[in-house]
Amino acid sequence: MIELRDVSKQFVLHNxxxxxxxxxxxxxxxxxxGECVALTGNxxxxxxxxxxxxxxxxxxxxGAIVVDGVDLVTxxxxxxxxxxxxxLGYVSQFLRVVPRVPTLEVVAEPLLMLRVERAAxxxxxxxxxxxxxxxxxLWSLSPTTFSGGEQQRVNIARxxxxxxxxxxxxxxxASLDPVNRAVVLSLIEEAKARGAAILGIFHDAxxxxxxxxxxxxxxxxxxxxx
Amino acid sequence: MKDMTQDxxxxxxxxGLSKFYGARIGCTxxxxxxxxxxxxxxxxxxxxxxxxxxxCMAGHLAPDCGEVLFAxxxxxxxxxxxxSEPERRMLGRTDWAFVHQHARDGLRMNVxxxxxxxxRLMAVGARHYGAIxxxxxxxxxxxxxxxxxxxxxxxxxxxxxxQRLQIARNLITGPRLVFMDEPTGGLDVSVQARLLDLLRGLxxxxxxxxxxxxxxxxxxxLLADRLMxxxxxxxxxxxxxxxxxxxxxxxxxxxxxxxxLQV
Amino acid sequence: xxxxxFAYLDEQTKRMIRRAILKGLAVPGYQVPFASxxxxxxxxxxxxxxxxxxxxxxxxxxFKVIDQGSDDTTNAVSIRRFFERTAGVAVTEETQExxxxxxxxxxxxxxxxxxxxxxxxxxxxxxxxxxxxSEVETRKMHSLEEYGLMHVKLYEDISQHxxxxxxxxxxxxxxxxxxxxxxxIPKFDNPKLHSPAIQLFGAGREQRIYAVxxxxxxxxxxxxxxxxxxxxxxxxxALCGADNSYLDEVIMDDAGHRMFVCSDSDFCTTRRARGxxxxxxxxx
Numbered sequence: 175m176i177e178l179r180d181v182s183k184q185f186v187l188h189n190x191x192x193x194x195x196x197x198x199x200x201x202x203x204x205x206x207x208g209e210c211v212a213l214t215g216n217x218x219x220x221x222x223x224x225x226x227x228x229x230x231x232x233x234x235x236x237g238a239i240v241v242d243g244v245d246l247v248t249x250x251x252x253x254x255x256x257x258x259x260x261x262l263g264y265v266s267q268f269l270r271v272v273p274r275v276p277t278l279e280v281v282a283e284p285l286l287m288l289r290v291e292r293a294a295x296x297x298x299x300x301x302x303x304x305x306x307x308x309x310x311x312l313w314s315l316s317p318t319t320f321s322g323g324e325q326q327r328v329n330i331a332r333x334x335x336x337x338x339x340x341x342x343x344x345x346x347x348a349s350l351d352p353v354n355r356a357v358v359l360s361l362i363e364e365a366k367a368r369g370a371a372i373l374g375i376f377h378d379a380x381x382x383x384x385x386x387x388x389x390x391x392x393x394x395x396x397x398x399x400x
Numbered sequence: 401m402k403d404m405t406q407d408x409x410x411x412x413x414x415x416g417l418s419k420f421y422g423a424r425i426g427c428t429x430x431x432x433x434x435x436x437x438x439x440x441x442x443x444x445x446x447x448x449x450x451x452x453x454x455x456c457m458a459g460h461l462a463p464d465c466g467e468v469l470f471a472x473x474x475x476x477x478x479x480x481x482x483x484s485e486p487e488r489r490m491l492g493r494t495d496w497a498f499v500h501q502h503a504r505d506g507l508r509m510n511v512x513x514x515x516x517x518x519x520r521l522m523a524v525g526a527r528h529y530g531a532i533x534x535x536x537x538x539x540x541x542x543x544x545x546x547x548x549x550x551x552x553x554x555x556x557x558x559x560x561x562x563q564r565l566q567i568a569r570n571l572i573t574g575p576r577l578v579f580m581d582e583p584t585g586g587l588d589v590s591v592q593a594r595l596l597d598l599l600r601g602l603x604x605x606x607x608x609x610x611x612x613x614x615x616x617x618x619x620x621x622l623l624a625d626r627l628m629x630x631x632x633x634x635x636x637x638x639x640x641x642x643x644x645x646x647x648x649x650x651x652x653x654x655x656x657x658x659x660x661l662q663v
Numbered sequence: 664x665x666x667x668x669f670a671y672l673d674e675q676t677k678r679m680i681r682r683a684i685l686k687g688l689a690v691p692g693y694q695v696p697f698a699s700x701x702x703x704x705x706x707x708x709x710x711x712x713x714x715x716x717x718x719x720x721x722x723x724x725x726f727k728v729i730d731q732g733s734d735d736t737t738n739a740v741s742i743r744r745f746f747e748r749t750a751g752v753a754v755t756e757e758t759q760e761x762x763x764x765x766x767x768x769x770x771x772x773x774x775x776x777x778x779x780x781x782x783x784x785x786x787x788x789x790x791x792x793x794x795x796x797s798e799v800e801t802r803k804m805h806s807l808e809e810y811g812l813m814h815v816k817l818y819e820d821i822s823q824h825x826x827x828x829x830x831x832x833x834x835x836x837x838x839x840x841x842x843x844x845x846x847x848i849p850k851f852d853n854p855k856l857h858s859p860a861i862q863l864f865g866a867g868r869e870q871r872i873y874a875v876x877x878x879x880x881x882x883x884x885x886x887x888x889x890x891x892x893x894x895x896x897x898x899x900x901a902l903c904g905a906d907n908s909y910l911d912e913v914i915m916d917d918a919g920h921r922m923f924v925c926s927d928s929d930f931c932t933t934r935r936a937r938g939x940x941x942x943x944x945x946x947x
Contacts, residue, residue, distance in 0.1 A: 185647075186649075187654065188651025188654050188655075189651055189654055189658070226646070226647070230640060230643060231640075231643055231646050231647065232643065232646065232647040233639075233647050251625060251626045251639060251640040251643075252435055252438060252626075254640055255625055255640070272593070272596060272600060272622055273593040273594075273597065274593060274594060274597045286604075287604075485803075485807065486807045489807060489809065493811075508794070508815070510794075511794070511815055511819060512819055512822055512823075514818070515815045515818050515819050515822065518815070518818055519811055519812065519815050520811070522811040522814040522815060522818065523809065523811030523812075524811070527814070527886055527887050528886060528887045528888055529818065529821055529886040529887075529888050529889050530888050532818065532886075533818075533822070550822070551822050551823065
């Protein structure tokens with residue numbers, strides 16, 4: 175479902191003396207249906223960069239990143255957008271929303287974008303928000319004013335609203351209390367059970383041990399200093 | 401992957417568009433395709449040529465060379481630059497809309513809000529007062545202007561309301577392509593947020609295609625699917641909006657992105 | 664006769680104006696630019712109408728001038744005398760007698776006939792002017808038949824007054840093509856624009872001539888749910904008793920007494936001569 179072949183990436187900082195920072199080289203991995211794979215490695219090894227590349231948020235310099243048959247390295251923007259709508263979910267660490275949009279809408283949006291009937295989308299959003307213990311009185315408010323933990327849970331609810339066949343998780347259990355952490359882990363297990371291919375970053379070793387089938391050490395892709 | 405290619409028909413295709421002001425470059429060799437439902441942002445600093453480009457596309461300025469192909473309702477691409485003036489003006493009040501930065505450029509300031517919103521309907525032949533007024537009320541509601549302001553003139557409105565009125569006036573005939581020139585420019589930040597949210601909702605709901613020129617990166621982050629970065633009349637970088645903003649490749653884009661103050 | 668050329672204007676000028684008239688007749692409702700001359704009267708006193716009258720007048724014509732329907736106001740008397748002196752034509756106050764009638768703000772009540780020419784004095788020929796200040800833009804709107812704006816004006820009327828409040832200079836569509844300002848005649852007169860007579864419109868200061876040939880279709884603009892109405896003041900003429908003519912309200916004394924009388928003085932006089940008497944009238 176997710177496949178990387180010989181992917182490399184470097185940052186060129188044009189405004190800082192054209193400094194070249196190589197990040198990844200020869201990265202390759204595969205995630206199959208129903209599988210959860212963890213990216214590991216030290217801070218700065220390029221876990222987040224790799225994840226963002228799989229989402230199309232960062233450009234790859236070479237190689238192929240194929241998700242559900244679409245190569246993100248060569249795909250047109252609208253094909254990447256269509257992929258994100260229909261196949262590829264991403265739970266980032268930060269919630270980015272338009273001010274004024276109520277929490278319920280934020281969570282239901284991925285479903286609404288796919289033209290799911292409004293009532294059904296809202297019902298799903300309510301179910302997830304309830305599951306993640308977001309008090310009902312907050313549902314009609316914009317999440318911009320929520321606490322960090324609440325925002326993170328809204329973000330997770332949004333990421334799981336639609337059953338994406340491929341899912342990227344960036345620290346999904348960070349800053350969560352044990353109860354909510356357990357809810358998130360079971361959501362991940364459910365997604366696996368329905369056949370989703372999941373690629374994630376988990377600093378929480380216990381969580382990783384529970385949901386991940388295997389790990390890939392990103393430091394293996396760190397370019398060797400010439 | 402399923403139905404990925406459902407909307408493969410191009411709506412707008414710009415090819416090799418260039419405009420010179422004497423020896424000075426307005427914009428050069430701009431080419432891109434816009435698909436139905438897509439929103440494209442054009443960013444760059446003042447004088448980068450983004451407004452020149454927008455005005456050339458919208459037919460307000462005559463470019464020196466290039467083509468602006470638009471898919472009519474029959475699906476055929478037609479070069480709008482070669483259209484006769486009546487055809488182009490008809491396009492301007494049916495399938496196209498243009499939202500000006502300054503609302504007073506896009507509104508009739510001595511005509512009531514209802515008259516402003518109803519004008520496009522009357523321009524395409526609506527002759528039933530009750531129906532026109534009903535349409536105006538509906539659209540004022542959609543841009544969050546109270547119904548009891550329908551007979552007030554825009555001069556009595558705040559800047560944000562004027563801008564929302566301009567949007568209602570433009571969208572009432574259900575255009576398929578909207579050009580926007582700094583739609584949030586000159587508005588208070590809180591007013592901007594409301595306008596952006598509104599625009600975003602309308603774009604989604606109506607499946608609008610839009611080209612938005614702005615120097616505000618937050619605006620394109622929220623509204624645009626794709627981004628073109630312009631400098632000195634040239635497109636220096638283009639791509640998926642979040643990709644261009646988060647992983648800029650060109651030195652100028654890197655400068656632009658890193659120059660935004662963090663709040 | 665005097666030292667003036669017949670009807671004051673020189674023959675070259677008349678030819679220039681006649682060409683504009685012919686063009687106007689050929690394209691009904693279209694505003695034809697012309698090189699308006701200085702006339703021995705100020706702008707706003709009918710310089711456009713006078714030039715048209717001078718250009719169409721022949722020595723055999725019988726000339727009539729009305730101002731707001733009346734033959735005996737200063738303006739009407741001056742223009743009538745002007746042509747008496749410079750053209751030596753016969754003049755009349757009777758609508759039926761006249762072959763050329765110059766008018767300001769009215770169409771005579773007595774139906775016009777084939778062979779008559781009605782010349783209108785026009786202050787502002789452009790019906791779109793009050794909504795669109797740019798002449799370049801209004802000309803483009805005419806050429807492309809973009810007349811939505813005209814309905815915006817009527818829309819504004821209804822939204823502000825509950826009805827189309829435009830009572831004079833009510834815009835019309837001429838032969839399904841050009842929107843035209845019929846000059847500031849009351850909208851009561853609009854139905855009479857469909858006429859066997861030739862109607863010529865002259866704006867001296869604005870240098871425009873336009874025309875409506877005989878029997879041309881002229882439709883007053885309106886909305887389906889707010890149709891055009893040729894309204895007038897309720898009541899009958901206090902002098903001749905007519906209840907179907909356009910009425911002027913006249914204040915009679917300092918106590919505020921008022922009465923309605925026919926605006927068309929010839930129409931009223933003729934009726935009274937035939938024995939019609941209103942509430943305040945004296946049998947003649």
